[in-house]
Amino acid sequence: MRTRPLKVALLGCGVVGSEVARIMTTHADDLAARIGAPVELAGVAVRRPSKVREGIPAELITTDATALVKRGDIDVVVEVIGGIEPARTLITTAFEHGASVVSANKALLAQEGQSLYAAAEQHGRDLYYEAAVAGAIPLIRPLRESLAGDKVNRVLGIVNGTTNFILDKMDTSGAGYSEALDEATALGYAEADPTADVEGFDAAAKAAILAGIAFHTRVRLDDVYREGMTEVTAADFASAKRMGCTIKLLAICERAADGGSVTARVHPAMIPLSHPLASVRGAYNAVFVEADAAGQLMFYGPGAGGSPTASAVLGDLVAVCRNRLNEATGPGESAYTQLPVSPMGDVVTRYHISLDVADKPGVLAQVATVFAEHGVSIDTVRQQGKDGEADLVVVTHRAPDAALSGTVEALRKLDTVRGVASIMRVEGE
Structure with missing residues (x-):
């Protein structure tokens, strides 16, 4: 020595x-x-x-x-x-x-x-x-060394313990967002100013790093689409449970099907209870990696502290x-693919949309027409009426996010739609 x-x-x-x-x-x-x-x-x-x-x-x-x-x-x-x-x-x-x-x-x-x-x-x-x-989760080194000979297609993960604790508390106890945040703060999981966590800034920075390593291309923080989780409600969790899902704030990095571009995004999403990430509780983190040869890998553990x-x-x-x-250096930057980062509108995903509508004949037909006009196919519809109003929940098939977003904006303009109560993407299927 x-x-x-x-x-x-x-x-x-x-x-x-x-x-x-x-x-x-x-x-x-x-x-x-x-x-x-x-x-x-x-x-x-x-x-x-x-x-x-x-x-x-x-x-x-x-x-x-x-x-x-x-x-x-x-x-x-x-x-x-x-x-x-x-x-x-x-x-x-x-x-x-x-x-x-x-x-x-x-x-x-x-x-x-x-x-x-x-x-x-x-x-x-x-x-x-x-x-x-x-x-503590070994993630960077496996991506840039262990999987260096493989082709990574998707990285899907819970990379912020504060947000996972809050959403898990809402899921398991029925608590509202503010109540769950207060508990997270009291236990030391949330900062006095939790903005970086709950608005997704922390997760977005991590998504940029993961996407860059996984896809051998340069992805900056500004390239990452970001939505926070402050608007998630107990009603959203109730809807998720009816679908056999839960809600997580996810960092999602994907290579396009044709391999010509990549996307990186952070937002709350419904995922099936059968997905491994659905069982990640408390302040723990987990990242799910999908690669050509290695198949599906999951990394799990404490993500902060x-x-x-x-x-x-x-x-x-x-x-x-x-x-x-040894007078040597380890791996440096690997950005040889130089793939463009596509905007969120190009991402193909599914929506869960909850509408407050008038409870009268023809409303469902009007809503369905709007979806058809934007080229979005409906998977399931659930309607429950009471006292002249109804809660209409629509789950779509996969479609470009721009088409789904345009559909929602058109729905807002219908006289029979009193309001769009909730919009959430559905992932992991």
């Missing part, structure tokens, strides 16, 4: 960073044995140096992250501060000064992955980011340190 330690700079020492530092210290001997050399925590950049950080020597703490990554003797920089800046500049500076990088920064990778990969390649260094998508995320960070750290010892 080499005696000179590999030096690691840690940017950020919050929930994840502090756990990374703890594991590096308590498992130092095991890490050294697995890597082939000792690993030394050489510095920790923080914003509040006065905060007590148990187990981290005070002399390692600094507020000057730039000086830390410029030292020149740092082998690996671990970035867990999040956000776009200063993380982007710090990472590129680390490459320029000879360090490889392990990051958990999904937003940065989804928005600036191309430039970061280019900087890593220019300086002959690694960029690893297993922790950016699904916490200090310890699970730190586990993924440490896995990357071991891999990058091994590469440093």
Whole structure:
């Protein structure tokens, strides 16, 4: 074993960073044995140096992250501060000064992955980011290494634990959205401002990363269609149960049937109870991958939290340190296919539409005519009337999303339609 330690700079020492530092210290001997050399925590950049950080020597703490990554003797920089800046500049500076990088920064990778990969390649260094998508779940490495010889056609997943906890609570207890969110907040699953989670921004960043790796093409955050889940109601769950379904916030990345384009989207959807993702409960994550040769694969586990995320960070750290010892680098960007990203309107899917309509003869015929005019075939219809009004639920066959969206807009204009109570896509069939 080499005696000179590999030096690691840690940017950020919050929930994840502090756990990374703890594991590096308590498992130092095991890490050294697995890597082939000792690993030394050489510095920790923080914003509040006065905060007590148990187990981290005070002399390692600094507020000057730039000086830390410029030292020149740092082998690996671990970035867990999040956000776009200063993380982007710090990472590129680390490459320029000879360090490889392990990051958990999904937003940065989804928005600036191309430039970061280019900087890593220019300086002959690694960029690893297993922790950016699904916490402790091994997902990035299987997609870009284990399945590198296969053709991945679809990635369908629950990649946000907060939203899954909320929807699971609504499903199992009958709670409304606000009530379920309050419980998630009280238990620490939801942030004080849950917007990034419940509006799908977090999942969209992860979808961009997954699509780029799975389809060997560049997919940015702006390419991902996104809908939040704040409008999902108890009535939607009741309708889903009548169909033998439940509701999940899904990240869906697909290759077109002709192989000429890809799509990436995040939105709530009904999925059959028979689908493996339907049984994913609480704050857990799961990703379902469909490939030509491997068939159907599912990755499941805790997708967030200090310890699970730190586990993924440490896995990357071991891999990058091994590469440093061997004077090699791991996989870089694979974007050789250069496939275009199609808009949401081109996606072929199904709709579940709930309408408030007048309960009188001819209404169903009017509604059916609108569907026919837009080239959308109806699968099932359920109508229940009361006191001159009726709840009309229509489930469609598969059709382009643009045609389905146009159908809904035309339905809104009918005099006999009092309102569109709910629109939800149906997936996983």
